[in-house]
Amino acid sequence: MRNPSTRTRPDPGIPSAGIPARLAALRTALGPADRRPGPALPLGLPALDAHLPGGLALGPPHEVAPAEPADGAAALGFALALCARRLDAVPGEALIAAAPGLPLPHGHGLAALGLDPRRVLLLETGGDAEVFRALEAALHARCLAALLGLVGGGLPLKPGRRLHLAGEGPDPPLLLVLRPAGLGPPNGAATRWRVASAPAARDRFGGIAGPRWRARLERCRNGRGGDWTLEWDRDARRLRLPERLAGDAAAAGGARP
Amino acid sequence: MTRLRRAGLAPESPLAVAADGPGGLRLVALDAGARALGLRPGEPLGRVRARIGVPLHVRPADPEADAAALLRLCRWAGGYAPGVSPFGPAEGGHGLYIDVAGASHLRGGEAALLDDLAGRLARGDVPARVALADTPGGAFALAAHGPADRILAPPGAAAMHLRDLPVAALRLDPGTVAGLRRLGLRRIGALDDQPRGPLARRFGEAPLLRLDQALGRRPEPLAPLAAPDAFAAARGFLDPIGRQADVVAAARGLMAEIAPRLERAGLGACALRLALHRVDGLARALDIGLSRPERCPERVAALVSLRLDRLGAGLDAGFGFETVALTVTATGAVTVRQGVLGAEPAGERVGALADALAQRLGRRLVRLAPRESHRPERAERALPWDGADPSTSATAPWPDHLPPRPLVIFAQGEPARDVLAAAPDGPPRRFRWRAREHRVARAEGPERIAAEWWRAGGGPRDYYRIECEAGRRLWLYRDGPHAPDRPAAWYVHGIFP
Incomplete structure (x- = not known):
């Protein structure tokens, strides 16, 4: 005589309690490829991560551009801060591939930003095309934790697509492309950031403390854009929103002349 | 002894x-x-x-130790000229020839070379007799039986010098020497004056050959000491090859030939040269540098392939290559490390990437290293990536006691114009830089960075870290103190993030 309960006992591989969760997982697994959440680098800031699909997706390129030509160093600092956050999370090294004529980071400046210069490899190339080839080779090699390309033009559609393909697979690095100011053509970047300098945080004595940037997320696949003033904490390697202290006029956004 | x-x-x-x-x-x-x-x-x-x-x-x-000591001496003497050959059995084995033809000017002439050689040997406590002559035989005769420890026979005068030497100086076997002495031929000059026919009938060719060699009438090739283990291989093709895949396959095969030899020596190739000889006589050489010693044929083939990719049509195969030769031009010791099963260490892969980029783009990966200099623009340098693990590497750590440094620094300060600053040592209030007016909202400083006294030029600089009203942070310096008759010059030297 068979016990009827044995027939209704669910398959051990399927958790019976989570039917809706399982359906959701199936939907994600069967959905379009870009909807599937891949590995991501959380920025550690709920306000930001809520706009991103769990953080900066690892593998596909992210584009960072200064809001104005004079904000080049701010955009570079923002991109390097993201690299520093990635290097803080995983062992390995970062590669900076630069087109000629673009300012390269200063070693002591990297250290001041919280990025160990000994973990940064530099490659000076002969042009944007070589930057993209180097980034692609580095993506295929899968041996570096973060990649940053400094290009003089932008990220055109075709190299963007190639980088996208090269970044697919297990254990991808963080890939950032820094382009100069100006309107970039549409490309395959997962996110596009526009960064400008913002008045820095003040320490107790009124001196200049950590750098602050005004970062605008212009485009984000599987997310929505946003606009934040971010402060970089070099010791914790994390971005944070400026504290709105009464005395901190710059951060509060008020008291403009 | x-x-x-x-x-x-x-x-x-x-x-x-x-x-x-x-x-x-x-x-x-x-x-x-x-x-x-x-x-x-x-x-x-x-x-x-x-x-x-x-x-x-x-x-x-201990003849073996003697031979090894002579070999060491020969290697040392290689510093004078590349053609060095140790004495063979005919010379008794206690000396060496140096072929200084074309190399004596490097030491300031033949006499100076001879003095230098004798002096160094004497300082090294090596008793030696040195002689320089036109022929190896003549030099040997003068060194072994000459009247002085140090003899320089001018070109063409060797015969005159040799005439008075005993016949034993001609490197003859003792029986022949004794036979010649019985005939009353004790000196080389006397031997040279004899008719050659009867002499050859009685003693054979040897005395005449040695005599002619010493006097320069017959050439005497010396066997130079082999260069220390050259690692090279070449392959000829009956049907010339022209396709890239064939060249890569040939390089792989050549490296596979060299690899066991390298492995026996415990070495790896740090630099390779692939020589491609075309049918019409043109030769093309590709130099391939590696970031770390390597002896894996597959990797070398991959690098050759990348290099050929980069050359593209630049590698003109013409009617094909008939000879492909691979030479290891630099070697390094391979340290064998225990690997982790199933996981290639990341350093290996970074090395492979560095090599691939070097071949594909012709550029090397570099890493920044601190340099001990007060001047900020000189305080760092780029070192080629060497594969050292950054966490354990012996490279100098970056100093952490410095005040904040800008993220981007200019090789030379860019002049800031129309600077409004409180005299004599106040921070700037307003200035013009890159065709834009900057109003300073906040300034920190000064940080005085003195000039390096061991270098010429430059005075102390007062650096200010300023923030504009727009939020941009710059690093300005005042070059030298303010003087009543000369307004101080201001420069922008870097940008903070």
């Missing part, structure tokens, strides 16, 4: 070295004390012991 003395194995005197000879042990080498007793090389040891009244220290001969 010299070898023993240099090795500290000859503390006592008199000392002799004995080896097995006809009729038991015979002396082969003596020190000065033993010579003073009237001993001669070649005497039977037993008779010597019976003859002299003082104790004689005897050491066994």
